[in-house]
Amino acid sequence: MRITLIITSLEAGGAQRVMTVMANYWAERGEDVTIITLSPESNDWYKLHHRVKRVGLRLISGPTHIAQAVRNNVQRVCCLRRELRLLQPHAVICFLDTMNVITLMASSGLGIPVIVSERTDPRQHHINLAWSALRALFYRHANAVVVQSNTVRDWASKFLRTSTVHVIPNPIKPMFNVIEHHSNFRGSGHMVVAMGRLGREKGFDLLIKAFGKCITTHSDWSLVILGEGRERRNLEILAADLRIADHVSIAGQVHEPAETLSRADLFVLSSRYEGFPNALLEAMACKLPVISTDCPSGPRDIVRDNVDGVLVPPNDVDALAAAMDRLMADQAERKRLGARAGEVIQRFSIERIMSLWEKVLMQACPQPLSQEGSATGGLVKRLREII
Numbered sequence: 001m002r003i004t005l006i007i008t009s010l011e012a013g014g015a016q017r018v019m020t021v022m023a024n025y026w027a028e029r030g031e032d033v034t035i036i037t038l039s040p041e042s043n044d045w046y047k048l049h050h051r052v053k054r055v056g057l058r059l060i061s062g063p064t065h066i067a068q069a070v071r072n073n074v075q076r077v078c079c080l081r082r083e084l085r086l087l088q089p090h091a092v093i094c095f096l097d098t099m100n101v102i103t104l105m106a107s108s109g110l111g112i113p114v115i116v117s118e119r120t121d122p123r124q125h126h127i128n129l130a131w132s133a134l135r136a137l138f139y140r141h142a143n144a145v146v147v148q149s150n151t152v153r154d155w156a157s158k159f160l161r162t163s164t165v166h167v168i169p170n171p172i173k174p175m176f177n178v179i180e181h182h183s184n185f186r187g188s189g190h191m192v193v194a195m196g197r198l199g200r201e202k203g204f205d206l207l208i209k210a211f212g213k214c215i216t217t218h219s220d221w222s223l224v225i226l227g228e229g230r231e232r233r234n235l236e237i238l239a240a241d242l243r244i245a246d247h248v249s250i251a252g253q254v255h256e257p258a259e260t261l262s263r264a265d266l267f268v269l270s271s272r273y274e275g276f277p278n279a280l281l282e283a284m285a286c287k288l289p290v291i292s293t294d295c296p297s298g299p300r301d302i303v304r305d306n307v308d309g310v311l312v313p314p315n316d317v318d319a320l321a322a323a324m325d326r327l328m329a330d331q332a333e334r335k336r337l338g339a340r341a342g343e344v345i346q347r348f349s350i351e352r353i354m355s356l357w358e359k360v361l362m363q364a365c366p367q368p369l370s371q372e373g374s375a376t377g378g379l380v381k382r383l384r385e386i387i
Contacts, residue, residue: 002032003361004089006080008099009060010046012228013197015095015119015276018170020046022093025354027051034087034374038099038184039078045253055083073102080106088112093357098131099113102358104138114257116169117146121297124273125201133307134363143364146357148276149297169301170276171353172345189326190221191290193264195257195279196271198229198250203270203293203314204229205238210270210321211240218328220246223248224264226257251349261286266327270293271315274298278357286307289337291323302348 005023010016013350019035026047027033034053042058048054059076084107092114094103100116105112108115116139127135131326133339136159139145146166147153156165164338194213196202204225225235232250239248254260257279261267267283269292284291284302291311292299293316303309310327312319327334 001091001097001361002034002087002089004034004036004084004087004092005341006036006092006099006103007092007232008066008096009037010041010044010048011039012036012045012276014170017173017278020048021171021173021350022354022357023052024049028290029182036080036083041107045255052086057083064100076102077106079097081110082162083114084110091119093117093362097112097122097125097127097135099137100142101131101134102140108141112145114148114155114361115144115364118275119148119277121149121152121273121295122297123152126333135384142168144360146360152275153298154190166356168360169348169353170278170281170357171350172281173278173307173350185199188279190265191220191263192223192266192268193224193226193283194219194268194270196269196277198225198227198231198235199372200231201272201274202227204235206233206272206315206317207270208238208242208244209270209317210247210268210324211248212244213317213321214242214325214328217280217325221247221328222267224260225250226254228253244259248377257282258286261288264288266291266324268320269293269299269325270320271295271299276301281344281348284341287338287342289327289334291320291327291340293320302344304340308337308343310337 003026005019007019010020023033023035035052036055036057038057038059040058041054057079059079061072063073080102089112092103092112094116096112096119099218104114118327139160144164144166145156145160146168147156148169149347150167153165153167194204194207197202235250239245261283263298267276267288267290269280271293272294274297280290280292280299281300290303292309292311292315294300294311295314299311303311305311310323312323
C-alpha cells in the first residue's frame with residue numbers, strides 16, 4: 001500500500017515522534033511509505049527506516065505580514081498538490097491543525113482519501129479565527145478525523161459526523177519495551193525528571209515552584225528537565241529567584257531519554273494542557289512512579305490514579321508540591337506505583353495502536369485495499385486478522 005504521511009517538520013516533538021514510529025512500523029512491514037514536510041530534511045530530529053521516502057518541500061518561513069502569509073500558504077498548497085499527484089498514494093495521513101487544512105486543500109479533487117489528526121487539545125490550543133474557520137469547513141471533507149482522547153472526540157463531534165471521528169492514543173516507542181527502571185543506576189542523591197518542549201503549556205514554571213516548596217525537606221533531591229524551547233531563560237531565572245538553581249538542571253533535548261529516566265526516582269508531568277503525552281508513557285514504560293496534572297485531555301487516559309501514578313489538579317502548585325513531597329518521602333509507595341506503571345507497555349503497545357490506525361485506513365480507502373493485490377497484500381492480511 002502507498003501511504004503518504006504529512007507534517008510540518010520532523011523536528012523534536014510528540015507529533016513528530018509518533019509519525020516517525022508509524023512510518024517505520026509500516027516500512028518494516030513492506031508498505032510503500034513517504035513522509036512530506038514543509039521543512040527541509042536537514043532539520044530532522046528522528047531517524048527513519050531506510051525504506052521510508054523523504055520529501056522536504058523547504059517551505060518554512062518566519063513571521064510575515066498577512067498578504068505574504070497568504071501567498072506562502074498558496075505556494076504550500078500548490079507544491080503539496082504537485083507532490084501528491086506524483087506519488088498517487090492510496091491514502092494520506094496528516095498531523096497538526098493548520099497542516100491538516102493545507103493538506104485537505106491540496107488534495108481537493110484528486111480522489112485521494114485523507115485522514116487528518118489533531119495532536120493536542122484544540123479547546124486549549126488556540127489557532128487564529130481564520131484557521132479555525134477553515135478547519136471547521138475543510139475537516140468535513142476528510143475521510144476520517146483522528147483524535148487522541150474521548151474528551152477531544154466530544155469537541156470534534158460537535159461539527160463532524162460521529163462516524164468519521166476516531167480515538168487513537170499514542171503508542172509506546174519500541175525502544176522503551178526493553179528499558180527497566182534500575183535503582184542501582186542512581187547515585188547517593190535522588191532525582192525528579194520532567195520532559196517536554198519548554199513552552200508555557202507544559203507548566204515547567206509550576207513544577208519548579210512546587211519543587212522549591214519541597215527542597216527544604218528533601219535537600220538531597222534534584223530536578224532534571226529534558227527539553228528545549230522558548231521558555232528556557234524564564235525557567236532558569238525562576239529557579240535562581242527561588243534560590244534552587246543548584247538543584248535544577250535544564251538538560252536540553254536528548255535522543256535517548258530512557259537513559260535518564262532509568263536513573264530517576266520520580267517523574268512529574270506538570271502540563272496546563274496536553275494531547276496525549278508521550279513523555280508520561282515513556283516514563284511509565286521505564287517503571288517510574290509518576291505524578292501528573294489531571295489536565296482535560298490525555299493524562300487520565302494513561303494514569304490510573306493511585307494505581308500506577310498520582311493525578312493532581314492542573315495549575316495548582318500547592319497540590320503538586322504536596323503530591324511530590326509525599327512520594328519523595330515514601331520509597332515503598334514509589335516502588336508500588338512504579339511496579340504497576342510498566343503495564344502501559346501492553347496497554348499502549350505499538351501493535352495494538354497500529355491495528356487501530358489500520359482499521360481507519362480500511363474504512364477510509366476500502367477499494368485500493370481490496371483490489372490492488374500485491375501492493376497492499378501485507379496490510380490486507382493483517383487487517384483481516386485484526387477484524
